[in-house]
Amino acid sequence: MAEIRFVRTAMLPPQEPPVSQIGAVRWVRENLFSGWLNGVLTVASAAFVVWLALHVGPWFMNAVWNAGSLAECREILAGTDGACLAVIRDRWPQLLFGFYPSELYWRPTLALLLLFVALAPALFPAVPRQLLWFSAIYPGLAYWLLWGGTLWFPVVALAGFAVGIAVFIALRPVLPLVAPFAGLVAPVFWWLFAVVPVTGLLAAVLPVGITPVRSDSFGGFTLSIIIGVTGIALSLPLGILLALGRKSDLFLVKTICVGFIEFIRGVPLITLLFTASLLLNYFLPPGTNFDIILRVVIMVTLFAAAYMAEVIRGGLAAIPRGQYEAADSLGLDYWKAMRLIVLPQALKISIPGIVNTFIGLFKDTTLVVFIGLLDPIGLSTAIRANTNWNGIYWELFLFIGAMFFVFCFGMSRYSMHLERRLKTDHR
């Protein structure tokens, strides 16, 4: 019989974990000093941050906000190093609105606020679906707010869609094959031949309008946002169509889509912008007022659509063949199969790529400076050319950079939110 020497009858009280395994110390050990290489990197990074703060910090701390010119700024600073942020204080309305009449600043502001209202039903599922009607009329409303003039022009232009749908519905029972084409062609004819006389007629009968603002008054972030938002909104549907076209079995459709995508992707955006601003002028008859902003928006949209098409094609390629076959076996036609089964999955996969293209497009809008449009970068040159602010450099770029960061970071965060919301897999 073995002799039992010791049996513990009571549990030991739990001990405090060692100091190195709890709280801040553990976090620091795990995250900052987990090895000698990481330790060195941590020290080096900390030294760099301190160095940066010591060099840039005073520049911000000494910033001058109240001055009428760079010379005055320097007088106030009296030899110390400091930012002359007075230029931002003096010119921020111009950087935001360009040459838009200052008494009408509420119009672009309202258009921007309404943009968020119009986007809400598309972005957040909690918003009532009825708001989609507002999203549908928003383009016309925004155009009217920004450019002003008679209310009837956007109304009549939007009516083109109604005309197309009406023609389609009217013809469908009689000529089912022709109806879709007629529905597509009718609005084009409406826009080409009916909009101007009908607008003139309605405006004469019932004049409703606000002060018109010419395109050359647009500038600064208003211009960037107009070009960016329009390009983003139009390039997604166009990109989806191009991606589907590229995967199509119809030879002609496929060839056109491949040709378009490869051509646009093979040409730098700046070339397209020069084409829009310079080459078109030679071909159009003199006196044609083909708005420069419209020309730029078209080019930017086509450019982004080609990239978008390839991003979405990547998403389409990731869908297993079984999904297409399942859709076919359910008896769905092509458009229903795409709309209900393939595209929802493909677009979800493509979200990071799509948002990537959006952000790239928004930042590319600064390229319009090369064709003489006064976007924020262009305005910074113009502000610097003013004798009061000649010689100022970093302050303007910092402000513009900060503004762009806000927009791009916002888009990026939303895309991550969307990815989490749509996450249905079990990885």
Added chain:
Amino acid sequence: MKKTLLLGSLVATGFGAGAATAATLDDVRAAGQVKCGVSTGLAGFSAPDANGEWQGFDVAVCRAVAAAVFGDPSKVQFVSTTGQTRFTALASGEVDVLARNTTWTFSRDADLKFTFVGVNYYDGQGFMVKKSLGVSSARELDGATVCIQTGTTTELNLADYFRVNNMSYEPVPIETNAEALQQYLAGACDVYTTDASGLAASRATFADPENHTILPEIISKEPLGPLVRHGDDEWADIVRWSLNAMIAAEEYGITSANVEELAKGTANPEINRLLGTEGNLGAMLRLDAPWAKNIVTMVGNYGEVFNSTIGEATPIGLARGLNAQWTQGGLLYAPPFR
């Protein structure tokens, strides 16, 4: 075949464009404003102020033309153009006149088919160095690193000058003026070269202008002036004589302050003809009789505009130099108003 036809008709439309713009004055009157191409921003020459109003020496030429045609200097639509877009904008009719510190050269006149109507600023390329370098002449710049804007005539002038004087240099190519100044101040190059007016304007913006010096050598001729398209001499005459009226007004002592007084009639028939109280010079241009008086009243004479935009009283601080009247030893010489 069809493609050729389409291209052919496009080209034909293009040529039609050239022919149809023959009467620019009528187009301008119909539009109710002069479309004027200006620089997107050049200190003292053209820049929008905080209210978005364009100001500057080149801008004044546009306003003078509007004052002559409409009697209202605000009837100008300013189109900002870059170095790349300016000539196409003028050739395609997007602007009626280009007043954008453009150097009058043979090929721009003859090959690009523009008419330079005169010179509103005689410039030339110069060098700026730090005083600490101890250089007093451009001849001593052998082996220097030079900050230079790419794609400009200044780049070619620089190469010519150093080759003629058998010197070597190391170019630091830079895209914009503002960037070039940052590089120069940061010490990336010993020398910054551009038009002398630009150098003076830039030096005035430095925190320590006394430590920088502009070398006395001017190595090129840069006659800057407004230009219009070939093919409409009537319109070219209007712009040419609007500029001449500003120059002549200064020569005869007509200022915006005394123009009303002088317009009542003077003993000098040249002044009377210029201000429209004698003869019918305005009608010859298809303009109102007081066209030149409007220019002086609303925009000012050449000297007034110079002093208020780029002259010695402004931060730009340019001396008249070559841009003085011929009677003062300068090059400004308006032909007689007769």
